[in-house]
Amino acid sequence: MIATVTLNPALDKTVIVPHFAVGKTNRVQVKYVDPGGKGINVAKVLKQLGSPVIATGFLAGNNGRYISEALASRDILTDFVYLTGETRVNLKIIDPVSGMETEINEPGFLIADEHLKQFKQKTRELAERCSVMVFSGSLPPGVPPDTYAALIRIAKGCGTKTILDTSGEALEIGLGAGPDLIKPNRAEVQELLQIRVEKEKDLIDAARRLLAMGTGTVVISLGAAGALAASGDRMIRARPPSIKTGSTVGAGDSMVAAFAYAMMKNLSLGEALRLATAASTATATVDGSGVGDFQLIQEFLPQVELEELH
Ligand SMILES: Nc1ncnc2c1ncn2[C@@H]1O[C@H](COP(=O)(O)OP(=O)(O)O)[C@@H](O)[C@H]1O
Numbered sequence: 001m002i003a004t005v006t007l008n009p010a011l012d013k014t015v016i017v018p019h020f021a022v023g024k025t026n027r028v029q030v031k032y033v034d035p036g037g038k039g040i041n042v043a044k045v046l047k048q049l050g051s052p053v054i055a056t057g058f059l060a061g062n063n064g065r066y067i068s069e070a071l072a073s074r075d076i077l078t079d080f081v082y083l084t085g086e087t088r089v090n091l092k093i094i095d096p097v098s099g100m101e102t103e104i105n106e107p108g109f110l111i112a113d114e115h116l117k118q119f120k121q122k123t124r125e126l127a128e129r130c131s132v133m134v135f136s137g138s139l140p141p142g143v144p145p146d147t148y149a150a151l152i153r154i155a156k157g158c159g160t161k162t163i164l165d166t167s168g169e170a171l172e173i174g175l176g177a178g179p180d181l182i183k184p185n186r187a188e189v190q191e192l193l194q195i196r197v198e199k200e201k202d203l204i205d206a207a208r209r210l211l212a213m214g215t216g217t218v219v220i221s222l223g224a225a226g227a228l229a230a231s232g233d234r235m236i237r238a239r240p241p242s243i244k245t246g247s248t249v250g251a252g253d254s255m256v257a258a259f260a261y262a263m264m265k266n267l268s269l270g271e272a273l274r275l276a277t278a279a280s281t282a283t284a285t286v287d288g289s290g291v292g293d294f295q296l297i298q299e300f301l302p303q304v305e306l307e308e309l310h
């Protein structure tokens, strides 16, 4: 079983706005509403891959109920802590003319100390019955930046493998707890290491530095340009097939889901990266915060190009 932890879930509202213009009145052509938040997307993809999965974290209000029902309708097991307040709405504006995606993410509702304490206990219980735990996304107000580090230590103490996908201080401190895998995107690497990642050499240097900071495997995702996975002495570069993009929201989460699956099944780094690239590319073809289905992932698998770097 894999557990996905989303401390800050969201109802993702995606609007298609041709010729979107800042400071002007914009008209929505199409609207999608999906259960979102990083770990929740990871759970949706794991379900497509046929993996047993349970989604946990904090939910509140009508949006929380909507998310919970949407996951139940997909037969995804959940074990959320329900609180008073309201789960955030994250707005995604897609302009099909310019190809630009604009994201406006709310901060989320306030979590009290006692609820965080309650969640640490839940993490321990879940870790005892899961082989992999995935910790993803931003931290809501009231949750200190060392929280992922604390949760990772609890999971590791139970012999559970851990994946961390977050940014900023939470990522920097979380790395200190020695997660088995992290998956920053280009912007997150640049922010964390205070560097520019432009050439392949920058990418390789960044991966080496991140490995030295305490993670077992690092996967740096680069949008349409693919990804680099590094573990020990091995580095593999992946390039996805070119696609007609729907919305890339959830593409990174799909990559994380495939690595969690690969970790549970003990797949090699190359097999994991191929699956992760196929799954994330499949999601990038789907509108809204929907994820690529099993059939599309299978179709993309042989089209992923892998190159071993020496
Ligand atoms: N336009 C695209 N075409 C093909 N694959 C894509 C595209 N955008 C994203 N992907 C796939 O999704 C992965 C994650 O995307 P990225 O944007 O880097 O992550 P995040 O969503 O975390 O910012 C990429 O490594 C790639 O495999």
Ligand SMILES: O=P(O)(O)OC[C@H]1O[C@](O)(COP(=O)(O)O)[C@@H](O)[C@@H]1O
Pocket (backbone or CB within 6 Å): 008, 010, 012, 035, 036, 037, 038, 039, 041, 090, 105, 136, 137, 138, 139, 248, 249, 250, 251, 252, 253, 254, 289
């Ligand atoms: O917790 P954060 O960093 O605000 O991110 C939440 C957002 O990220 C998503 O999980 C998408 O993430 P990715 O595009 O990185 O896969 C959305 O569903 C959600 O609105």
